[in-house]
Amino acid sequence: MWGIRLIYNSEISLSRQIFLSFMERILTGEIKQGEALPSTRELAKGLGVSRNTVCEAYDMLWTEGYIVSRQGAPSRVANGLHIKHKKAESPKDKKREQAQVLWDFKTGQPDLTHFPWQLWSQIMREAACELPIRELEYSGPKGYEPLCEEIAQWLFRSRSMEVSPEDIFITSGATQAIRLLVEILHKDGQPFALENPSHPGIRTVITDKGYPLLWMPVDGQGADISILKDKEISAVYVTPSHQFPLGGILPARRRAMLLSLAIEKNFYVIEDDYDSEFRYSGAPISPIYSMDSSHVIYVGTFSKTMFPALRLGFAVIPKPLQGKWKHYRNYMDVQNPVFEQAALAKFLQKRKMDKHVQHMRRIYGEKRNILLSSIEHTFGPSAHPWGDDSGLHVALQFPGMEFGYQFVRDCRETGIRVSPLPRYCLTQTEHTDKLLMGYGHLNHIQIQEGIRVLHQLIKFNNPQV
């Protein structure tokens, strides 16, 4: 009957099936404008459904303007409904077979097997039960107030930072903080200053918006600040406590110069403190923020101390920028969901974070020792680790060697993933003798075996190793 096929055990009602069937054929032009539809009685009989079902379908067609009807006359198809179809092409599937990664030295991955999941689910549940209903409405772009307070105390306990909870803004991880700051701090025609090398993600956030970059060369101690002396910049992004990826600590003199320039030229310093919780020798490095908070925006994340899918980070925003921050966050995604915020506040308040970080520092410290002794034992003086005092990765230098894309492919085919450092550089011709290796998520055997396999691969081209 009119090409309508009804499915009786469908989750879509019979009347809607009739509606959809007519709609489809009106749009394709199969049923033409002005054409009369069968009467409801006739169609009901033909389809073997109640007349009521057909009336409902015709009501839908009428409400949405597919048919016009006048008292007494049959319903007719409205004008101008035929769409000449043109299908969009799908991009080709680019997947190809790859060897399994057995030793994955990728960076930025914490070890999640030691996280107290049982406790966390318990705290999530408690937090969910205790939340007042007003917190489940829109609560604005600043973040859950008790979490801001707990973070302020955590920064005091762990980093000796004195921060007012009023200045702490919750974000979906550090990425979002940096993304927002790039929008807020951009000044027409003035570049953002970045360390070279640095994380490619930061660069992409800036270049995606078409903003220019200014590169600061990095040595064993971090960025060379003096390059900023005669420049006008939008802002500068630095990783002063553990330069990513080379691992240097920016010395006080460079910090002081950076702050003096920031004050003199009125730009802001974005301080990304991405993994300072895990320092294995000596006391924690103080953030630049503690030296002068007026021109520093401190960005922290819980992706490494907790886990990445938590999507919680924060930024300490100077008062003059807070209005703009709120505006941009509001029109980006409004705010973070509230449950993780409430649970993390509880986790901090019960001092579970302190315990967990202390526990993980010991575990990562052991992994680091295994890694360094494996390197020492396997490569001897051919390899030199950079930035191994803290964090979850090292940069490994092999003086006199060069690692190109062919080497990475060879590694990948053998089941090992490492990143050559040029990927993080302005040009692909710098730091060609270094590999970046994340080890935090690997177990002792994976680390030892990975280094052994890496040695074989390197030895193949460099028999002297």
Next chain:
Amino acid sequence: MWGIRLIYNSEISLSRQIFLSFMERILTGEIKQGEALPSTRELAKGLGVSRNTVCEAYDMLWTEGYIVSRQGAPSRVANGLHIKHKKAESPKDKKREQAQVLWDFKTGQPDLTHFPWQLWSQIMREAACELPIRELEYSGPKGYEPLCEEIAQWLFRSRSMEVSPEDIFITSGATQAIRLLVEILHKDGQPFALENPSHPGIRTVITDKGYPLLWMPVDGQGADISILKDKEISAVYVTPSHQFPLGGILPARRRAMLLSLAIEKNFYVIEDDYDSEFRYSGAPISPIYSMDSSHVIYVGTFSKTMFPALRLGFAVIPKPLQGKWKHYRNYMDVQNPVFEQAALAKFLQKRKMDKHVQHMRRIYGEKRNILLSSIEHTFGPSAHPWGDDSGLHVALQFPGMEFGYQFVRDCRETGIRVSPLPRYCLTQTEHTDKLLMGYGHLNHIQIQEGIRVLHQLIKFNNPQV
């Protein structure tokens, strides 16, 4: 001793207190470059602490480059550390006394008192316990796969839409979806077409980026599409099932014209289906997406059906745009947190959503009836509601009257919040006889009382009412 005051029961260690004290005074220039620090023995004695404590503090000063030391010689302050301070000014506090809002007819607020919180906390906990660890790492910008599958089925059950889970991308609410789409769809110099009136937030997302706008006038049936005929545009944003804020249903003929133009001129239609779950008379309106999915991006949200602080929405993205979407999302905030996604997937899978939406439709339907009968009873023929067939708000027209800012202020002082429609318009001179009133979150008494108070205020200037 050297102006250092130690606090013994602080959470900051004594050695760090000594470090911070020196750091502060070196940076302010109080202790000058080249100046010798006291010997560790001398300072330990003076402060009454162990020598070890002082050595630790000096180690920190040395590691961070505040002092230089040579074997045998005293530690001296490094050069170039003095920062000439300049404090940033804080913006003035603009808070002022306002009367309490007793009858708040703001829009976009669901009623959260009927949400099954107990069940939700239970499901959150279950979801948290069951999540495999790999889901707690970075899992990419698409979204939690089981949630995409459940949303596909939910769209089929509730909207008769046939969508592949592959094309569903999870977002932090509809705002983020629109924000991303504006970046992805922008073509140089070509405007985004918007309904006039429309939600000011959408406009702001576009104008914040400096992109131009093209306005489509709206009548009782939704947007006038014909204006797009001779224009080149980046994309068009529409609310076809329940025009925001006027409430019209875009008729099939205009939909067909929109799709024909989209195909011919190769632009995308952003379909925001923000509250179609709550329709009180007749069957649900079909989305434009069901007419032709190649040029339509369907955007949905759970802020109204669930609650705003959940921050979960989604977009159905055509294949040719998926690569760009992933890129931009990756550098915006990477992904949503996983717990809400896992819990919502379970909530959908157990059909709790179906039950909850059905329950709320009845509750909102009752509120709508109370509102409409209060309006009818209080204002009689002086007031005419628009778009009351679905959603959580109505536009209320008072033919011949005009509502300016003074009226809003008078309302606010009496404890009532309403939005005059010109706020949603291109110019402030259109729809001046209409007020927008959200009622979903109010109880019956608040609705009745609110209308009564509104009547008094309107009567004051318009005695004929």
